[in-house]
Amino acid sequence: MLKLEDINKTYNIGTVNEAKLFADFNLTIEQGDFISVIGSNGSGKTTMLNIICGSLAIDSGRLLSNGNDISRLKEFQRAKFMGRVYQHPDMGTCPSMTILQNMALADNKGKLFGLTMGVNKKRIDFYREELSRLKLGLEDKLEVKVGSLSGGQRQAMALLMSTMTPLEYLILDEHTAALDPKTSEIIMALTDEIVREKQLTTIMVTHNLRHAAEYGNRLLMMHEGQVIMDKKGQQKTETKVDELLDIFNSISVECGN
Secondary structure, eight states: OEEEEEEEEEESTTSTTOEEEEEEEEEEEOTTOEEEEEEOTTSSHHHHHHHHHTSSOOSEEEEEETTEEOTTOOHHHHTTTEEEEOSSGGGSSOTTSBHHHHHHHHHTTTSOOOSSOSSOGGGHHHHHHHHHTTTSSGGGOTTSBGGGSOHHHHHHHHHHHHTSSOOSEEEEESTTTTSOHHHHHHHHHHHHHHHHHHTOEEEEEOSOHHHHHHSSSEEEEEETTEEEEEEEHHHHHTOOHHHHHHHHHHHHHHTTO
């Protein structure tokens, strides 16, 4: 379980651009939840992910993981039990390294590096097996540099690499936004498969309302640092894209857009 308790976050404190985004923000994420998070630009979606992952410090409040306060843990410390896939494919992989080297790097996340070979040859068959599930033929291109792959291929690898080691939480930051529609569907199907297989507690920020409605067991809509919609279970299943679009449109009218 992940809990955000009384989170406060203000940007540009003491300047004319000071803006308070979160004021005593609270959210409880149950173990095994697959949450889709939607909302307009500036609603707090990505800020929430950055706070959870530790890449953005909070002004006050607490972040609890299974009852343990992780508020002061650095991003690299949280990475031991959190995996994150970003919007841009090159942020989750090392383009100058080969597919094999990238897989080995992900396989050794959280382990101490000594004076040993970076790639354990005994694990190569395992890497091939994992890559084969992507159905992109990457298992036969282990010596190809990742930078030469398409965006979809790199994003599929980033998703696979982020979940190679044992995790509690998977954080997806608009991970299909930079992909074409066909590739986006492939990545979402793979995401759903991995989340179910590994039983990961998952938080997915997306601008794709259909993906938000179709995937996961819970749907949050955020606006101006607040959760204005929280649907779970059957209520989430029955949510239609048109309903979400109507709410978005009403918010835009209220904001003068």
